[in-house]
Amino acid sequence: MTAEAEIIAGLRDAGLTGEGDVVLQPLTGGVSCDVWKVETPTGPIVVKRPLPQLRVAAEWLAPVERGTSEVRWLRRARGVDPRLAPEVLAELPTGHAFAMRFLPGCPVWKDELMAGRVDVAFAAQVGTGIAAVHAATAHNESDRADFPNDEMFRALRVDPFLLHVARHDAELAPVLTALADDLSGRKIALAHGDVSPKNILVSADGPVFLDAECAVYGDPAFDLAFCTTHLLLKAVWSGDARLNDAAAALVDAYRAGIDWEDADGLMLRAGKLTAALLLARVEGKSPAPYLTDPEHKNIVRDQARALIARPSPLGELVANWKRNLA
Ligand SMILES: Nc1ncnc2c1ncn2[C@@H]1O[C@H](COP(=O)(O)OP(=O)(O)OP(=O)(O)O)[C@@H](O)[C@H]1O
Ligand SMILES: [Mg+2]
Numbered sequence: 001m002t003a004e005a006e007i008i009a010g011l012r013d014a015g016l017t018g019e020g021d022v023v024l025q026p027l028t029g030g031v032s033c034d035v036w037k038v039e040t041p042t043g044p045i046v047v048k049r050p051l052p053q054l055r056v057a058a059e060w061l062a063p064v065e066r067g068t069s070e071v072r073w074l075r076r077a078r079g080v081d082p083r084l085a086p087e088v089l090a091e092l093p094t095g096h097a098f099a100m101r102f103l104p105g106c107p108v109w110k111d112e113l114m115a116g117r118v119d120v121a122f123a124a125q126v127g128t129g130i131a132a133v134h135a136a137t138a139h140n141e142s143d144r145a146d147f148p149n150d151e152m153f154r155a156l157r158v159d160p161f162l163l164h165v166a167r168h169d170a171e172l173a174p175v176l177t178a179l180a181d182d183l184s185g186r187k188i189a190l191a192h193g194d195v196s197p198k199n200i201l202v203s204a205d206g207p208v209f210l211d212a213e214c215a216v217y218g219d220p221a222f223d224l225a226f227c228t229t230h231l232l233l234k235a236v237w238s239g240d241a242r243l244n245d246a247a248a249a250l251v252d253a254y255r256a257g258i259d260w261e262d263a264d265g266l267m268l269r270a271g272k273l274t275a276a277l278l279l280a281r282v283e284g285k286s287p288a289p290y291l292t293d294p295e296h297k298n299i300v301r302d303q304a305r306a307l308i309a310r311p312s313p314l315g316e317l318v319a320n321w322k323r324n325l326a
Pocket of ligand 2 (some may be wrong): 211
């Protein structure tokens with residue numbers, strides 16, 4: 001049986017499809033997974049199956065078990081607030097695939113931002129949503145036990161985003177290596193691991209977070225830094241000041257939700273991580289695909305390098321972030 005036929009059989013066994021023909025219609029995206037939309041008698045669903053190897057040049061290896069982490073994260077986030085993630089309908093027996101409800105009429109946030117539709121209030125909702133999951137899972141032994149994904153987080157996040165740059169930059173290597181060790185060592189709350197605008201749907205009820213394959217019990221500052229990085233890169237790409245405002249709103253709203261540790265300490269960690277992630281997006285293994293203009297790259301690189309050498313808390317970093325050379 002082909003993998004597709006197995007998926008269809010799994011959907012039937014889970015009672016999700018009727019007796020008629022079932023068509024797996026590929027959805028866009030997908031460097032790490034096959035993602036299909038499937039029409040069913042009770043409405044459209046999405047089926048996602050992790051690939052054993054990512055479809056990117058660097059070919060990071062990643063275990064297919066990350067499908068299981070994603071399902072766990074989606075369920076846990078819905079336990080915090082059902083608006084934050086799609087409902088998981090079934091886990092299928094083939095290759096850690098799962099089915100979730102399709103959210104109709106919800107654009108991907110990245111597409112909105114790239115089209116110049118910048119909603120600062122929505123950015124604040126993103127900050128509030130991430131902080132809610134962190135607050136609910138902070139210092140929680142059962143969540144810690146459910147997401148023991150340190151090895152995967154190291155392979156998919158710490159190594160490509162921090163250590164890869166360290167290996168190619170002798171000057172920054174000591175700082176970046178120390179940052180990587182610090183990040184790997186913190187076990188504070190459940191991090192999503194891939195809070196990027198391309199993994200957030202814009203629904204009438206606020207942000208819906210997808211794609212939690214890199215979820216790990218670790219440092220919540222990582223999620224905040226990861227998402228802020230994307231907004232700051234897009235500010236340079238577009239020159240649009242509203243993206244700086246969106247980043248500031250995200251950070252402020254997140255900060256207001258911190259009730260599990262000293263907010264200043266977290267903001268400083270997030271500032272350091274953001275500086276490193278900004279540099280990784282112009283020099284690392286996973287460059288921002290839209291940042292191709294050499295001048296844009298220089299603007300990001302120069303600020304990021306200065307910030308790695310002299311860190312500032314994330315709020316200050318965002319307030320001082322320059323979109324252009326003027
Ligand atoms: N439940 C859903 N409802 C509506 N659309 C969805 C849903 N899940 C996924 N999608 C769409 O499919 C796309 C890919 O999903 P997802 O990000 O989970 O997969 P991925 O393979 O990890 O993608 P990528 O590697 O591009 O981030 C999303 O950007 C979104 O457009
Ligand atoms: Mg995605």
